[in-house]
Amino acid sequence: MKKILIQFDTDSHPSVFDRVVAVDAGVDxxxxxxxxxxxxxxxxxxGAIFTRGPADLKNTSIFVGGSxxxxxxxxxxxxxxxxxxxxxxxxxxxxxxxNTTAAAAVAVAGRHMTLKGAEATVLGATGPVGFRxxxxxxxxxxxxxxxxRTLDRASAAVDSILEKYPSAKLRAVAADTSAEAESxxxxxxxxxxxxxAGVCFLQEGALSRLSNLKLAIDLNAVPxxxxxxxxxxxxxxxxxxxxxxxxxxxxxxxxxVHRLALQNLFEANDRVLDVESIYDLxxxxxxxx
Amino acid sequence: MKKILIQFDTDSHPSVFDRVVAVDAGVDxxxxxxxxxxxxxxxxxxGAIFTRGPADLKNTSIFVGGSxxxxxxxxxxxxxxxxxxxxxxxxxxxxxxxNTTAAAAVAVAGRHMTLKGAEATVLGATGPVGFRxxxxxxxxxxxxxxxxRTLDRASAAVDSILEKYPSAKLRAVAADTSAEAESxxxxxxxxxxxxxAGVCFLQEGALSRLSNLKLAIDLNAVPxxxxxxxxxxxxxxxxxxxxxxxxxxxxxxxxxVHRLALQNLFEANDRVLDVESIYDLxxxxxxxx
Amino acid sequence: MKKILIQFDTDSHPSVFDRVVAVDAGVDxxxxxxxxxxxxxxxxxxGAIFTRGPADLKNTSIFVGGSxxxxxxxxxxxxxxxxxxxxxxxxxxxxxxxNTTAAAAVAVAGRHMTLKGAEATVLGATGPVGFRxxxxxxxxxxxxxxxxRTLDRASAAVDSILEKYPSAKLRAVAADTSAEAESxxxxxxxxxxxxxAGVCFLQEGALSRLSNLKLAIDLNAVPxxxxxxxxxxxxxxxxxxxxxxxxxxxxxxxxxVHRLALQNLFEANDRVLDVESIYDLxxxxxxxx
Numbered sequence: 001m002k003k004i005l006i007q008f009d010t011d012s013h014p015s016v017f018d019r020v021v022a023v024d025a026g027v028d029x030x031x032x033x034x035x036x037x038x039x040x041x042x043x044x045x046x047g048a049i050f051t052r053g054p055a056d057l058k059n060t061s062i063f064v065g066g067s068x069x070x071x072x073x074x075x076x077x078x079x080x081x082x083x084x085x086x087x088x089x090x091x092x093x094x095x096x097x098x099n100t101t102a103a104a105a106v107a108v109a110g111r112h113m114t115l116k117g118a119e120a121t122v123l124g125a126t127g128p129v130g131f132r133x134x135x136x137x138x139x140x141x142x143x144x145x146x147x148x149r150t151l152d153r154a155s156a157a158v159d160s161i162l163e164k165y166p167s168a169k170l171r172a173v174a175a176d177t178s179a180e181a182e183s184x185x186x187x188x189x190x191x192x193x194x195x196x197a198g199v200c201f202l203q204e205g206a207l208s209r210l211s212n213l214k215l216a217i218d219l220n221a222v223p224x225x226x227x228x229x230x231x232x233x234x235x236x237x238x239x240x241x242x243x244x245x246x247x248x249x250x251x252x253x254x255x256x257v258h259r260l261a262l263q264n265l266f267e268a269n270d271r272v273l274d275v276e277s278i279y280d281l282x283x284x285x286x287x288x289x
Numbered sequence: 290m291k292k293i294l295i296q297f298d299t300d301s302h303p304s305v306f307d308r309v310v311a312v313d314a315g316v317d318x319x320x321x322x323x324x325x326x327x328x329x330x331x332x333x334x335x336g337a338i339f340t341r342g343p344a345d346l347k348n349t350s351i352f353v354g355g356s357x358x359x360x361x362x363x364x365x366x367x368x369x370x371x372x373x374x375x376x377x378x379x380x381x382x383x384x385x386x387x388n389t390t391a392a393a394a395v396a397v398a399g400r401h402m403t404l405k406g407a408e409a410t411v412l413g414a415t416g417p418v419g420f421r422x423x424x425x426x427x428x429x430x431x432x433x434x435x436x437x438r439t440l441d442r443a444s445a446a447v448d449s450i451l452e453k454y455p456s457a458k459l460r461a462v463a464a465d466t467s468a469e470a471e472s473x474x475x476x477x478x479x480x481x482x483x484x485x486a487g488v489c490f491l492q493e494g495a496l497s498r499l500s501n502l503k504l505a506i507d508l509n510a511v512p513x514x515x516x517x518x519x520x521x522x523x524x525x526x527x528x529x530x531x532x533x534x535x536x537x538x539x540x541x542x543x544x545x546v547h548r549l550a551l552q553n554l555f556e557a558n559d560r561v562l563d564v565e566s567i568y569d570l571x572x573x574x575x576x577x578x
Numbered sequence: 579m580k581k582i583l584i585q586f587d588t589d590s591h592p593s594v595f596d597r598v599v600a601v602d603a604g605v606d607x608x609x610x611x612x613x614x615x616x617x618x619x620x621x622x623x624x625g626a627i628f629t630r631g632p633a634d635l636k637n638t639s640i641f642v643g644g645s646x647x648x649x650x651x652x653x654x655x656x657x658x659x660x661x662x663x664x665x666x667x668x669x670x671x672x673x674x675x676x677n678t679t680a681a682a683a684v685a686v687a688g689r690h691m692t693l694k695g696a697e698a699t700v701l702g703a704t705g706p707v708g709f710r711x712x713x714x715x716x717x718x719x720x721x722x723x724x725x726x727r728t729l730d731r732a733s734a735a736v737d738s739i740l741e742k743y744p745s746a747k748l749r750a751v752a753a754d755t756s757a758e759a760e761s762x763x764x765x766x767x768x769x770x771x772x773x774x775a776g777v778c779f780l781q782e783g784a785l786s787r788l789s790n791l792k793l794a795i796d797l798n799a800v801p802x803x804x805x806x807x808x809x810x811x812x813x814x815x816x817x818x819x820x821x822x823x824x825x826x827x828x829x830x831x832x833x834x835v836h837r838l839a840l841q842n843l844f845e846a847n848d849r850v851l852d853v854e855s856i857y858d859l860x861x862x863x864x865x866x867x
Contacts, residue, residue, distance in 0.1 A: 002312050006305060013611055013618065016584060016625030020638065023580050023607050024630070029312050031321070032609070033302055040302065043356075047305030050510075051544070052313070060309065067621075255629070291601050295594060318601050320610070322591055329591065332645075336594030340833070341602070349598065 001059045002028035003266050006048055008036040010066030010075055010095065018065045018094070021255065025262035037071065038078035045082035048089050054269075057089055061265035064093040069128035071095070080272065090271035092261055092278075095128070097254065099275045100261065100282075102132030104254035105192055105217050105245075106140070107282035112215050112236075112243050113189065116141035119212075120190040121173075123181055123201040123226065126153045129219055130194030132275045135161050137192075138168035139276070147173045147184050178203045185210050193218045193226035204228040208240040221247035257282045290348045291317035292555050295337055297325040299355030299364055299384065307354045307383070310544065314551035326360065327367035334371035337378050343558075350554035351380040358384040358417035369561065379560035381550055381567075384417070386543065388564045389550065389571075391421030393543035394481055394506050394534075395429070396571035401504050401525075401532050402479065405430035408501075409479040410462075412470055412490040412515065415442045418508055419483030421564045424450050426481075427457035428565070436462045436473050467492045474499050482507045482515035493517040497529040510536035546571045579637045580606035581844050584626055586614040588644030588653060588673065596643045596672070599833065603840035615649065616656035623660035626667050632847075639843035640669040647673040647706035658850065668849035670839055670856075673706070675832065677853045678839065678860075680710030682832035683770055683795050683823075684718070685860035690793050690814075690821050691767065694719035697790075698768040699751075701759055701779045701804065704731045707797055708772030710853045713739050715770075716746035717854070725751045725762050756781045763788050771796045771804035782806040786818040799825035835860045 005027040007014050014032035022030050033044065048060050064076045072095025079091055094100050109115060120137050124130040126148040137144045138161050146161075148154040154172035161170055175181040181201040185191050189212060193201050197220060207216060207229040216239075220226040225246065229239050235249030260281050261273050271277070294316040296303050303321035311319050322333065337349050353365045361384025368380055383389050398404060409426050413419040415437040426433045427450050435450075437443040443461035450459055464470040470490040474480045478501060482490050486509060496505060496518040505528075509515040514535065518528050524538030549570045550562050560566070583605040585592050592610035600608050611622065626638050642654045650673025657669055672678050687693060698715050702708040704726040715722045716739050724739075726732040732750035739748055753759045759779040763769045767790060771779050775798060785794060785807040794817075798804040803824065807817050813827030838859045839851050849855070 004309060004312060013614070013622060016609060016622045017629050018625075019609050020582060020625065020629035023582060029319075030607075031305060031308050036302070044302060044305045047307075047309065051306050051309035293598060293601060318608075320594060320597050325591070333591060333594045336596075336598065340595050340598035 001052075001056055004029045004031060004060045005063055005262065005265070006044070006060070007032040007063045007065060008041060008044070008075060008079065009034050010036060010068050010071040015065050018063065021258050022063065022262055025259040027262065036075060038074050041075060041078055042082045045079055049083060049087040054086055057087070057269035058266055060089045060269075062089055062091040063262070064091065064095065066095050069095040069098050089269050090265040090273070092265055092271075092273035094258065094261075094278075097258075098128040098132055099273075099278045100254045100258045101219055101250070102129050102136060102194075102275055103279040103282040104250050104257050105133050105219055106136040106279060107257075107286045108245060108250055108253060109190055109192070109215055109217065110140065110283070111286050118142045118190055119145075119188045120192070121145040121147060121185050121188045123147050123175070123184070123191065123193040124195035124199065126157045127194055127196060130192070131157055133192050133194055134170075135164065135275065136279050138165045138170060142190070143169040143171070145171045145173050145184055145188070147175050147181065149176050150174055182206050182209070185213065187212050189214045191216050191227075193220065195220060195226045197222045198224060200224045200226060200228055202227045202229070207242050207244070210242070213242045215243045217245040217250060219247050219250065221251075253282065253285065256285050260285060290341075290345055293318045293320060293349045294352055294551065294554070295333070295349070296321040296352045296354060297330060297333070297364060297368065298323050299325060299357050299360040304354050307352065310547050311352065311551060314548040316551065325364060327363050330364060330367055331371045334368055338372060338376040343375055346376070346378055346558035347555060349378045349558075351378055352551070353380065353382040353384065355384050358387050360384070378558050379554040379562070381554055381560075381562035383547065383550075383567075386547075387417040387421055388562075388567045389543045389547045390418050390508060390539070391425060391483075391564055392568040392571040393539050393546050394422050394508055395425040395568060396546075396575045397534060397539055397542060398479055398481070398504055398506065399429065399572070400575050407431045407479055408477045409481070410434040410436060410474050410477045412436050412464070412473070412480065412482040413484035413488065415446045416483055416485060419481070420446055422481050422483055423459075424453065424564065425568050427454045427459060431479070432458040432460070434460045434462050434473055434477065436464050436470065438465050439463055471495050471498070474502065476501050478503045480505050480516075482509065484509060484515045486511045487513060489513050489515060489517055491516045491518070496531050496533070499531070502531045504532045506534040506539060508536050508539065510540075542571065542574065545574050549574060579630075579634055582607045582609060582638045583641055583840065583843070584622070584638070585610040585641045585643060586619060586622070586653060586657070587612050588614060588646050588649040593643050596641065599836050600641065600840055603837040605840065614653060616652050619653060619656055620660045623657055627661060627665040632664055635665070635667055635847035636844055638667045638847075640667055641840070642669065642671040642673065644673050647676050649673070667847050668843040668851070670843055670849075670851035672836065672839075672856075675836075676706040676710055677851075677856045678832045678836045679797055679828070680707050680714060680772075680853055681857040681860040682828050682835050683711055683797055684714040684857060685835075685864045686823060686828055686831060687768055687770070687793055687795065688718065688861070689864055693768075696720045696768055697766045698770070699723040699725060699763050699766045701725050701753070701762070701769065701771040702773035702777065704735045705772055705774060708770070709735055711770050711772055712748075713742065713853065714857050716743050716748060720768070721747040721749070723749045723751050723762055723766070725753050725759065727754050728752055760784050760787070763791065765790050767792045769794050769805075771798065773798060773804045775800045776802060778802050778804060778806055780805045780807070785820050785822070788820070791820045793821045795823040795828060797825050797828065799829075831860065831863065834863050838863060
């Protein structure tokens with residue numbers, strides 16, 4: 001029986017990127033839909049769950065994507081609501097690559113240092129990728145500084161993570177200038193920059209001034225990058241004693257995680273691949289080496 | 290040469306249900322289009338008939354679907370009008386599953402009783418599925434009570450069937466309440482309920498009061514069902530001496546009919562699969578057992 | 579690794595014709611997009627170039643199509659602009675079949691006569707196909723009369739071809755009636771008619787009056803044809819000493835050229851298949867016989 005992946009994209013045209021990855025992950029048939037939102041998805045989900053028999057439903061899966069993460073989250077919730085008890089299919093959400101990117105970044109970090117107890121800062125931590133990275137670091141027991149432009153937004157992100165991990169060590173921090181951002185990173189061992197395109201958090205030379213920093217990861221793929229000292233292609237490159245990764249340096253693992261997650265969908269009909277379960281897959285890949 | 294099925298759907302997003310069935314029927318390539326209507330279909334049909342040579346045209350077929358049966362019928366007519374003599378491809382219409390559902394229901398009925406001369410009632414007989422079921426019952430020589438809310442609509446349906454089967458035994462009946470609907474079914478041997486979602490024709494206990502009834506089929510898949518005594522999953526279940534089928538109980542045969550019809554399209558380039566020819570396929574499946 | 583063709587169509591529904599040809603050319607996966615224009619294509623192109631590694635990019639290609647050639651040209655330019663240095667994929671443009679049709683027509687002509695130094699007339703030479711045919715004839719060294727309704731438009735087309743082939747022998751001619759069009763063809767050895775649907779350039783009997791004409795090709799597929807003496811299916815048919823081709827007579831080679839061009843895309847990741855390179859493929863096919 002052929003493996004069918006149904007791509008629900010919140011953008012008007014379904015992502016080429018997600019389609020290529022699906023093909024390369026070994027999906028047999030890809031049904032790609034653009035312009036999907038909570039109000040028009042239910043009958044499409046019913047079409048997925050009411051065609052094949054219960055024993056065959058693991059051969060059909062759903063992927064939720066698109067450039068807008070908030071819309072993707074709403075769509076995922078509506079997709080799951082359309083299931084009827086055991087009549088369900090596995091579903092993965094990765095709008096704008098948020099889950100695979102955050103999972104790969106934190107898994108890369110764990111390859112170079114012990115995250116438990118580490119002093120870690122996430123810049124741009126209220127964006128979709130940064131928030132997920134902070135959540136995964138909290139899960140690993142790091143002491144996480146959650147940095148945003150305003151304290152209100154940073155505190156809201158902290159509260160949200162604490163709901164899931166009540167004993168996590170988190171600190172909300174506001175930083176509006178690159179001087180303030182650099183100041184947040186002093187005495188930190190790990191920094192992950194997850195800002196929007198065009199936002200530079202740490203100016204050139206910052207890494208040489210942050211002497212405690214062991215590892216710095218910049219997830220911005222489009223110049224100007226978020227940490228000026230790191231090129232997008234950097235992959236475990238040393239800079240003043242800091243191991244550095246750029247977005248493309250993390251990208252190899254991110255792609256593998258994306259493909260493995262898609263394959264994982266087809267092992268059962270009740271998987272829900274969110275950031276946590278995608279991170280588990282990233283750890284598996286890192287363990288395999 | 291690859292078997293290409295072109296799906297023209299009148300809804301904005303092409304049906305996932307129809308796509309999954311097409312894949313499972315063994316179609317090699319599926320071109321799925323949403324938002325198709327008579328005004329924009331012609332050039333797409335020309336693309337289908339003017340690419341491959343006449344001898345290869347049987348490897349390309351068209352499926353017309355969508356939730357609106359009336360629009361589907363108009364679209365089918367326009368598709369056929371776009372053919373150029375021998376430059377044509379086979380085409381199947383099954384908007385909202387109307388043809389495969391009606392064909393499967395009547396074929397199931399024929400498995401349990403002789404339809405010729407049987408007293409049969411179709412509730413909701415002016416809807417797309419009910420109308421088609423009444424037509425097939427008339428073709429089989431049953432005495433068909435065509436029930437609708439108003440006598441005008443029921444009479445129009447009767448007239449339409451008589452055009453095709455002038456010697457058919459048909460009776461137009463109006464029933465606006467469940468008491469009236471139950472009254473229509475007295476002394477009947479077969480009843481098929483084909484109402485819209487949410488319409489309950491026969492209240493709980495009705496089957497035990499209809500002592501002549503041999504077979505009752507409810508085609509409503511979404512509770513509340515059309516015959517309260519029958520669950521959607523009922524498949525040849527006995528209730529007070531009546532053999533009962535719910536929508537999902539008929540669904541297995543319906544799906545097989547749908548798949549067989551799709552396969553049948555690719556045997557020649559001039560098939561037009563409407564309710565009659567799809568019913569013939571259903572009879573073949575029933576005969577095979 | 580699967581060969582993926584991404585179809586960007588400027589019409590709202592992607593061409594069925596182009597999809598069937600892509601399947602028959604052996605493409606493994608076809609991503610078809612309708613409603614694509616320069617403003618929404620960039621992120622889709624990025625999805626194509628940023629998924630597979632540089633060494634694998636030749637397995638992904640782009641096809642630009644649709645009924646509007648001018649829009650297709652703009653779209654092609656924007657697609658190419660979205661490439662990042664070596665991060666690019668091969669791309670072919672064939673809106674409305676303009677390139678494959680013109681290439682096939684001129685290649686067919688070269689099979690029957692020496693084009694170098696030949697007196698050749700293109701009727702409808704300012705339309706997309708006619709302009710391309712004139713350009714290819716100029717490249718081959720023919721003396722080309724570029725005919726349009728107004729001298730201004732004909733001269734503009736001549737100037738445009740001269741930019742590319744400065745030593746070409748070209749003449750701009752205006753012809754507004756069929757008498758004038760016939761007059762243009764006197765003492766010519768080759769005429770290619772590439773008008774819009776419904777435009778008849780040469781009335782019935784014209785071929786018998788044009789005694790010098792060796793070869794006449796009419797590319798109009800929909801009656802009334804552009805040269806009344808030639809049926810759409812004519813393929814090397816003699817008429818008063820003139821070898822005649824209709825649109826379908828050229829169509830066989832056109833289809834082969836289209837398929838070969840698609841296959842050619844996947845040989846490297848930097849091909850840009852425009853009219854010249856598609857013509858080179860047409861010549862290869864003619865040479866093979």
